Each structure stands twice: as structure tokens, then as C-alpha cells.
Amino acid sequence: MKPLLIQDDMNVTANGDLSRRRFLKFTGTGLVVFFCAGPLDAWQAASQGVPPTYTEPPKPSVPTDFNAFLQIGADGRVTCLVGRVELGQGPQTAFAQLVADELAVGFDSVNVIMGDTDVCPWDVGTFGSQSMRILGPIVREAAAEARVVLLQMAAEQFKVPVERLQVSDGVITDAAQGKHVTYGELVQGKRIERHLPNVPLKSPADFKVIGKPARRKDAVEKVTGKAKYTGDIRVPGMVYARILRPPAHGATRKDVDTTAAEKIQGVQVVKDGDLIAVIHERPDVAEKALGLIKAQFERKETGLNDKTIFDHLVKNATPPQVMKESGNLADAEKLAEPFELTYFHSYGAHAAMETQSALATIENGKATVWAATQIPFILRDKVAQALGFPKQNVRIITPYVGGGFGGKTNGQNCAEAVRLAKLVGKPVQLVWSRAEDFQYERFRPAAVVKIRSGMTADGKIVSWDFKVYAAGDWGSVTFYDIPNQRTTAVPVTGIAWQKMDTAGDLHPFNVGPWRMPGVNTSTFARESHMDVLASKAGVDPVEFRMRHLSDKRMRRVLEAAVKQFDWKPTRAPSNQGIGIACGTWYKTCVATVVQVKVDKSTGKVQVERVATAVDAGIIVNPEGARQQVEGCVSMGLGYALSEEVRFSNGEILDKNFDTYEIPRFSTMPKIEVVLVDNPELAPDGIAEPPAITMGAAIANAIYDATGARLFQLPMTPDRVKAALKQS
Amino acid sequence: MERAISFTLNGKPTRVTVDDERMLLWVLRSDLGLTGAKFGCGAALCGACTVIVNKEAVRSCTVPVKDIAGKHLLTIEGLSKDERLHPIQEAFINHNAFQCGFCTPGMIMSAYAFLAKKRQPTRAEIIRYMDDNLCRCGNQNRIVDAIQEAAAAMKGKAA
Numbered sequence: 001m002k003p004l005l006i007q008d009d010m011n012v013t014a015n016g017d018l019s020r021r022r023f024l025k026f027t028g029t030g031l032v033v034f035f036c037a038g039p040l041d042a043w044q045a046a047s048q049g050v051p052p053t054y055t056e057p058p059k060p061s062v063p064t065d066f067n068a069f070l071q072i073g074a075d076g077r078v079t080c081l082v083g084r085v086e087l088g089q090g091p092q093t094a095f096a097q098l099v100a101d102e103l104a105v106g107f108d109s110v111n112v113i114m115g116d117t118d119v120c121p122w123d124v125g126t127f128g129s130q131s132m133r134i135l136g137p138i139v140r141e142a143a144a145e146a147r148v149v150l151l152q153m154a155a156e157q158f159k160v161p162v163e164r165l166q167v168s169d170g171v172i173t174d175a176a177q178g179k180h181v182t183y184g185e186l187v188q189g190k191r192i193e194r195h196l197p198n199v200p201l202k203s204p205a206d207f208k209v210i211g212k213p214a215r216r217k218d219a220v221e222k223v224t225g226k227a228k229y230t231g232d233i234r235v236p237g238m239v240y241a242r243i244l245r246p247p248a249h250g251a252t253r254k255d256v257d258t259t260a261a262e263k264i265q266g267v268q269v270v271k272d273g274d275l276i277a278v279i280h281e282r283p284d285v286a287e288k289a290l291g292l293i294k295a296q297f298e299r300k301e302t303g304l305n306d307k308t309i310f311d312h313l314v315k316n317a318t319p320p321q322v323m324k325e326s327g328n329l330a331d332a333e334k335l336a337e338p339f340e341l342t343y344f345h346s347y348g349a350h351a352a353m354e355t356q357s358a359l360a361t362i363e364n365g366k367a368t369v370w371a372a373t374q375i376p377f378i379l380r381d382k383v384a385q386a387l388g389f390p391k392q393n394v395r396i397i398t399p400y401v402g403g404g405f406g407g408k409t410n411g412q413n414c415a416e417a418v419r420l421a422k423l424v425g426k427p428v429q430l431v432w433s434r435a436e437d438f439q440y441e442r443f444r445p446a447a448v449v450k451i452r453s454g455m456t457a458d459g460k461i462v463s464w465d466f467k468v469y470a471a472g473d474w475g476s477v478t479f480y481d482i483p484n485q486r487t488t489a490v491p492v493t494g495i496a497w498q499k500m501d502t503a504g505d506l507h508p509f510n511v512g513p514w515r516m517p518g519v520n521t522s523t524f525a526r527e528s529h530m531d532v533l534a535s536k537a538g539v540d541p542v543e544f545r546m547r548h549l550s551d552k553r554m555r556r557v558l559e560a561a562v563k564q565f566d567w568k569p570t571r572a573p574s575n576q577g578i579g580i581a582c583g584t585w586y587k588t589c590v591a592t593v594v595q596v597k598v599d600k601s602t603g604k605v606q607v608e609r610v611a612t613a614v615d616a617g618i619i620v621n622p623e624g625a626r627q628q629v630e631g632c633v634s635m636g637l638g639y640a641l642s643e644e645v646r647f648s649n650g651e652i653l654d655k656n657f658d659t660y661e662i663p664r665f666s667t668m669p670k671i672e673v674v675l676v677d678n679p680e681l682a683p684d685g686i687a688e689p690p691a692i693t694m695g696a697a698i699a700n701a702i703y704d705a706t707g708a709r710l711f712q713l714p715m716t717p718d719r720v721k722a723a724l725k726q727s
Numbered sequence: 728m729e730r731a732i733s734f735t736l737n738g739k740p741t742r743v744t745v746d747d748e749r750m751l752l753w754v755l756r757s758d759l760g761l762t763g764a765k766f767g768c769g770a771a772l773c774g775a776c777t778v779i780v781n782k783e784a785v786r787s788c789t790v791p792v793k794d795i796a797g798k799h800l801l802t803i804e805g806l807s808k809d810e811r812l813h814p815i816q817e818a819f820i821n822h823n824a825f826q827c828g829f830c831t832p833g834m835i836m837s838a839y840a841f842l843a844k845k846r847q848p849t850r851a852e853i854i855r856y857m858d859d860n861l862c863r864c865g866n867q868n869r870i871v872d873a874i875q876e877a878a879a880a881m882k883g884k885a886a
Contacts, residue, residue, distance in 0.1 A: 087826075087827055088825070088826030088827025088828060088829075088864050089826065090826070215820070216820075216823055218828060219820045219823075220812070220820070221828075222825050222828030222831050223812065223816040223819045223820055223825070223831060223835060224763075224803065224804070224806070224807055224812070224816065225761075225762070225763020225764075225802070225803030225804050225806075225832045226763075227828050228762070229765070229829060231762070231765075231766065232756075232762035234760070240757075281757075282749075282753060282757050282758070283753055283756075283757060284749055284750060284752075284753035284757075285746075285749075351863060352827070352829075352863055353765070353767050353773065353775055353827065353829040353830050353861065353862070353863050354765070354767070354827070354829045355766070355767075400827070400828060401827065402765070402827045402828070402829030403826075403827040403829060403863050403864060405863075431766065433769060434767070434768045434769055434770070623823055624823075627823055627826060627864075627866070627869075630865050630866070630868065630869070631826060631864045631865035631866075632865075633865060634863075634864070634865025634867070635863075635865065656768055656769075656770055656772055657768055657772040657773055657861060658770070658772055662861060662863060663865065663867070664858050664859075664861065664867070665853075665854045665857045665858045665860075665867045665870075665871065666854050666855070666858050667867075668865075668867040668868050670868075671868060
């Protein structure tokens with residue numbers, strides 16, 4: 001046995017090499033995708049000026065030392081440190097559950113500190129529904145290892161074999177001697193230096209906290225108004241900034257007069273290259289002063305708007321690559337006459353309730369930035385490079401974030417706050433207005449999917465040619481059994497994450513990941529098309545899918561959704577207004593049944609009921625998982641029915657919630673969630689996949705209700721009326 | 728015009744000397760240090776900034792501070808008494824009726840004003856009243872459940 005070593009150093013180190021075991025585990029569990037790494041323009045302040053350059057540094061790794069994730073205080077309280085952030089999706093609670101179970105401490109004695117780059121171990125960022133899938137097992141391992149080390153330490157102290165000891169609620173007991181010691185007493189607030197390889201994790205049968213509903217850690221703070229978001233942070237001497245914006249993307253400033261703004265008491269106008277900003281001790285006074293600046297801009301005529309965009313995308317998209325090919329498409333198309341249909345998806349906004357926000361302070365060569373971000377460590381590196389600071393001199397603190405959905409994975413707002421803080425020599429808080437938030441959104445990309453398919457007289461799909469334009473490849477390869485198939489798309493890695501296409505200027509403004517990037521679009525097309533084929537074959541849509549489906553996990557989920565809804569086999573259109581769609585991302589499988597009512601005179605669609613079944617492997621917090629499914633249903637209703645970004649020549653015409661319609665109380669259907677139990681499997685992610693089926697399930701339900709087929713999302717009343725006319 | 732404006736804030740007499748055209752939200756957030764009411768849209772379209780003025784729910788982002796002179800103002804910070812949560816707050820926790828929590832103070836204050844007027848509302852009435860409070864995380868159904876539970880818990884009691 002190794003000598004017991006305890007160091008007086010409570011500092012958590014963020015660096016450490018991955019052990020071979022963890023490395024294999026980490027990379028072996030799936031993709032590690034970096035959304036935001038790379039391109040310079042991502043870091044460019046929209047107001048122009050010389051953009052700070054950013055070169056992606058070598059990626060650090062997740063540490064192996066469990067001390068990086070866990071601190072045990074002298075009072076026995078456990079602090080779990082993770083670089084992920086709390087966007088509302090509940091990881092603060094779920095990580096506490098993982099630690100409580102594996103470390104054998106009470107759930108209430110675990111605090112979770114998130115997204116602070118000075119105290120939390122390095123982390124890639126919070127996106128892709130990966131907190132439980134990728135970091136979850138690592139945190140569990142850390143807690144399990146710490147528990148066994150603590151048991152060994154107690155055994156040495158009691159001078160008894162470790163097998164005799166029991167542990168519960170952070171207290172180790174030797175029943176035979178009637179002795180006990182708490183974790184707090186053992187550790188005495190110090191860092192544990194001992195490590196053990198290959199400590200087994202608890203088996204699901206032994207879980208006490210994992211898999212049980214838990215009260216959210218953020219509950220009391222959030223209902224009392226005490227929860228702090230970035231815009232709520234106050235530091236001495238801070239000022240608020242507002243930035244002069246062009247009216248449209250691509251517009252250039254010709255003339256500017258700031259005289260009237262400068263006359264307001266306490267206003268400072270900052271001019272630096274193309275950047276013009278107003279600074280004041282009160283945010284609304286800065287806003288008022290901004291309104292007094294007179295500026296002329298010259299707009300750029302592009303001829304692009306939300307109607308012409310689709311032709312532009314198909315004509316200019318990068319030639320796609322083959323993602324999967326099997327069988328022989330050409331021969332199959334001779335067997336059954338193929339036909340082609342085209343599906344469209346408009347631009348969408350994340351529209352989190354909290355707009356982009358940051359508070360930057362630079363003092364004595366050290367920068368501290370509070371930021372509403374999904375990527376604190378990447379932001380740290382970006383800020384360090386922009387300021388020319390070593391990265392240990394930059395600290396990003398992430399308070400509660402008021403919603404992310406993929407929209408807080410860039411940091412333009414943070415770049416601007418840091419730049420202004422440097423210019424004015426004071427802490428600067430920059431909270432974007434709603435109009436700025438829309439203007440500098442990184443929209444879900446508008447996209448086109450073309451499907452050419454052939455089906456034999458007995459209802460068997462024999463050919464499937466699936467082409468994605470402008471939305472990347474995610475979710476594009478079908479899971480249905482089709483002997484001859486080809487899927488082409490532009491794979492989204494590296495720069496494509498910023499543009500969804502390697503042609504840098506394909507989209508007229510920035511696009512980026514939006515709750516299940518690309519997969520919403522591909523699933524809408526594939527599952528709509530499956531219903532078109534089912535209808536042609538005269539077969540019930542569920543039965544038709546089952547005939548082409550051998551994947552056991554997907555079949556089980558489809559059966560669960562159908563059972564929950566009490567789906568009666570029928571041939572669409574049946575006038576019932578019911579529709580189904582299946583989808584998958586990574587290993588998570590989803591099936592959704594919806595029921596709609598269509599007002600044929602107004603074209604308005606009301607979704608009345610949604611039954612969604614999800615298999616996402618082991619569920620850490622069933623209550624939290626349900627909430628995530630409900631959130632996905634809500635955002636799905638939005639992109640399916642109402643959310644569309646209108647634009648013309650670079651001007652974003654939707655500037656607030658009066659025209660950009662997100663779901664409301666009256667939009668929400670009855671939601672029934674079935675979590676298909678699969679506790680032996682690793683967690684697969686649940687915060688996004690249930691959104692992917694909503695578009696097609698509703699389109700199919702509209703068809704079932706009316707016989708009208710919708711090919712474009714969102715299915716607004718106007719589009720529904722137009723489709724009704726055509727049917 | 729800069730002048731002194733007096734009102735009652737969460738039960739305490741309060742006086743601020745500010746430009747009286749400034750919006751209440753910003754006076755609360757940056758002059759009085761009460762950051763519970765949130766900025767979401769700046770145009771009374773989302774409800775994140777909702778506070779109570781003389782028992783009415785108002786969107787503080789569009790109410791000039793001069794309009795509250797002499798009135799009773801209640802914000803989320805004044806809702807729980809002696810660390811005891813209000814039944815609406817309890818019900819929001821019981822139903823996990825929030826995720827990111829950014830809209831939550833506005834939701835709770837709107838619900839407070841509503842329940843003061845309508846003691847035992849139906850689901851449809853709650854949906855109608857709350858329809859202009861936006862929640863991007865999709866917790867609307869849970870919020871309706873929470874308001875119904877709070878209404879039951881508050882039965883026969885003063886708000």
C-alpha cells in the first residue's frame with residue numbers, strides 16, 4: 001500500500017493528461033465535436049474595426065485527477081466542479097446526483113460550481129446534449145474513485161481491513177468496533193494525492209439517487225429572483241455600453257454625428273476604427289444617447305430575401321460529398337419509377353429570453369469576464385489572444401445562463417465587451433437589445449432537401465437518393481432498411497460549423513447550431529417523405545415504417561409512442577389529424593405522435609396532443625429528462641409552425657417578439673412523455689433529440705386532417721392555406 | 728426631468744432622485760439594485776420585467792418611473808416574507824415550472840396579480856391571462872399546473 005500523502009494545496013488544476021483508460025473511454029463513446037473552434041470572423045466584432053485574431057490553441061484534455069472535479073470540505077460538504085454551464089437544462093442537478101450516488105453522500109450536501117475557468121477543470125463547452133453522455137461518466141468515475149480512496153484511508157486509520165467498512169451519507173462506519181469517521185474528518189479540507197485505477201462504477205440496481213427525480217438545485221434562487229445572470233452582476237466602477245449598429249448586414253457607414261449624444265451628462269462616446277459606442281453609468285441612459293447619434297449607411301443590394309434564398313442555396317452550395325452509399329441506385333431506379341420531392345426549411349432564431357450579455361473587467365494585466373456563454377474555456381482562450389494575455393490571466397465566470405439552444409456558442413458580444421473595457425479602462429457591461437440579438441444571431445440555416453425515391457407495387461422502398469443543401473450532414477443518413485441508397489451532404493466539421501457549408505459566403509449572414517443542428521431539417525424531409533410513400537402504398541404510416549425498420553431500439557420506441565397515443569391503424573388522410581415521425585441522433589431514438597386541428601378558413605394549426613417516446617439510455621434525472629422533452633416539443637412547435645426569420649438585402653426584418661412568434665401558453669398541447677427505460681446503457685443525451693420529430697409529425701398530421709401536404713417549414717397559416725388550395 | 732420620486736417598494740418607503748422619464752425597469756435594476764425583474768424585449772412583448780404596481784401587473788420596461796409616484800410597488804424580491812416562500816413560489820418549485828429561470832420572476836409576478844383578482848381560475852383562464860408572458864424553455868404547461876396548485880393553496884387566504 002502506498003504511503004498516505006495529503007498536500008496542503010486545495011487549488012484545482014485544470015491540466016492533466018488523460019490516462020489511457022479514460023482517453024479510450026472518452027473518445028470511444030462517440031464524437032467530440034468542437035462547434036466554435038477556428039474561424040477568425042467568428043470572433044470579429046460586428047461593428048468592424050480591426051478584428052482581434054484568434055488562432056485555435058491546442059486542445060487541452062479533460063483531467064484524470066478526481067480532485068479536479070471534487071473537493072471535500074472540512075465540514076463534509078462536497079463541491080463538484082465542472083466546466084459545463086447551467087442553461088436551464090438541469091446539469092447542475094444531474095451532476096450532483098451522479099456525485100451523490102458514486103461518492104455515497106447526501107444529494108443536499110453536494111454543491112455544483114459550473115463554468116468558472118479559474119476553478120473548474122477544462123471543458124469543451126455545453127452543447128450537443130453531451131453533459132451526461134460524455135462528461136457524466138467521467139464525473140461518476142471521479143466520484144467512485146474518491147469513495148474507494150476514502151474507504152482505504154479510513155481502513156488505515158481504524159487499522160482494519162477495508163472490506164469491513166460501510167459508507168453512507170459521507171460517513172464511514174466500522175460496525176464491529178462501533179467506530180465512524182466522516183469524509184470531512186478524513187480529508188480535513190486537503191487535496192487527496194492517492195489514486196486508484198479501474199474503480200468499478202455502481203450498477204444500476206444499486207443506485208440511490210441516479211434515476212430518481214431530484215429537486216432542482218437552482219430552484220429557490222430562480223423563484224425568488226436571487227439567481228444571478230450576467231446582466232445582474234455589478235462590480236465597482238462599472239459602466240454600461242451600447243454600440244452603434246448598421247441597419248443591415250453588409251451596410252457601410254458613410255457619415256456620423258455624435259454631437260447630440262455627447263451633450264447628455266455623463267455620456268462618453270467611444271470611437272475606435274469602425275466601432276462607435278456610448279458609455280454611461282446607467283444602461284438606459286446609454287441607450288437614449290445611442291438614439292441621438294445620427295449616422296448614414298450605404299446598404300448592399302444582394303437581391304437575397306427569405307423567398308429567393310432557396311434557389312440561391314441550391315445553386316451555390318458546395319458540391320456535397322457522399323455520406324453513405326449502398327446497393328445500386330441506377331439499377332434500382334429501373335425497377336421502380338422514381339419521383340423527386342423537395343423540402344424547405346427557413347432560417348430560425350434561438351431567441352433565448354436572455355439576450356447576449358457580458359461584463360468585462362481588465363485590471364493589472366488580468367481580465368475577468370462574466371459571460372452568458374455555452375463555451376467558457378474557448379472564450380477564455382479567445383479573450384487571452386485578443387488581449388495578448390497568457391490564458392491563466394483570463395478568467396471567464398459563467399453565472400446562470402438565460403437559455404442557450406446553441407445560440408451562445410460564439411462570443412461576439414463578449415469580444416465587444418472586452419474591447420470596450422480595454423478602451424475605456426473601466427469594467428463594461430454589454431447586454432444586447434432584442435434587435436441586436438436578432439441581427440447578430442447565428443441562425444439555424446435555411447436549407448433544402450431533395451429526396452428521389454422509388455417504391456415497388458408491393459410497397460417496398462427500393463431506391464432512396466437523399467440530398468441536403470446548406471444544412472450539413474447530421475441526421476441525413478436513413479435508419480430505414482432500403483437496399484439501394486445514397487446520401488449526399490456537406491459534412492459539418494471545422495469551418496462548416498460556422499457556415500453549415502464550406503462555401504464561406506453561402507448564407508447571407510452567420511448561421512450556427514440550433515437545438516439539434518441539421519437533424520431537424522433532415523428528419524422533417526425524411527419523415528414527411530415516408531408518409532408520402534405510405535400514403536401512395538395505401539398502408540398505415542406506422543405499419544409502413546415498421547416494414548422498413550429492423551433497428552430494435554427504434555422499433556421499441558415507435559411501439560411505445562404508438563401505445564401511449566393509442567394509435568389505431570389507418571390510411572392517411574383519415575381526417576383524424578394524427579401524424580407520426582421517428583428520428584435519431586447519436587444513439588438516442590425518438591418517436592412522436594401528434595394530433596392537430598386545422599382551421600381551414602384561416603390556415604391556423606393547433607396542436608392538441610403530443611406523445612413522445614424517447615430512448616436515451618440511462619436517465620439520470622427522470623424529472624429533468626421530462627422537462628427537456630417538453631422543451632424540445634415547445635421549440636419543435638415553434639420551428640414547425642411559426643418561427644421564420646424574414647430578411648431583405650441583409651436587413652433582418654424580425655427584430656422582436658411581435659413578429660418573430662415563439663410558442664406561447666395557448667400554443668402548448670397536452671404533452672405525454674414516455675422515457676423508454678434502458679438503464680444498462682450509457683446516457684445518450686436528451687436535451688435536443690426530441691425536437692427533431694416535431695416538423696414532420698405535424699406536417700403528417702396536417703395531411704391526415706386535410707389531405708394537404710406541406711413542404712416548407714414553418715407551416716404558417718398562409719402556407720397551409722396555399723397547400724389546401726392545391727390539394 | 729430629474730426630480731425626487733417617492734413610492735413604497737416591497738413595503739418600505741423609498742425615494743429616488745432620477746430623470747422621471749426613465750423606465751422603471753432600469754431604475755430598479757441599476758439605481759435600486761433589484762435585479763429580479765429582467766430585460767427581455769424592451770417593448771412589453773415578453774413579460775420578463777413584470778412587477779406589481781398597486782396590485783396590477785405592469786411591464787416595467789415601458790413604465791416611466793414618474794408613473795409610480797405615491798404608489799405601492801411589489802417586485803419578486805418582496806414576495807417571500809422572512810425567508811418563507813410565497814405559495815406561488817412553492818408551487819413553481821413543486822412543478823419544476825422553470826428551466827433557465829429568466830422569465831420566472833415575471834411569470835410569478837403575473838400569476839400573483841392574476842390570482843389576486845381571480846381566486847380559483849380555470850386552466851383556460853390561466854392560459855388566456857398568461858399568454859403574453861413568454862417562456863422559451865417550454866414550461867408553459869408546468870406553469871399552469873403550478874398556478875392552479877397555488878390557487879388551491881391560497882384558498883381563503885389573503886394574497
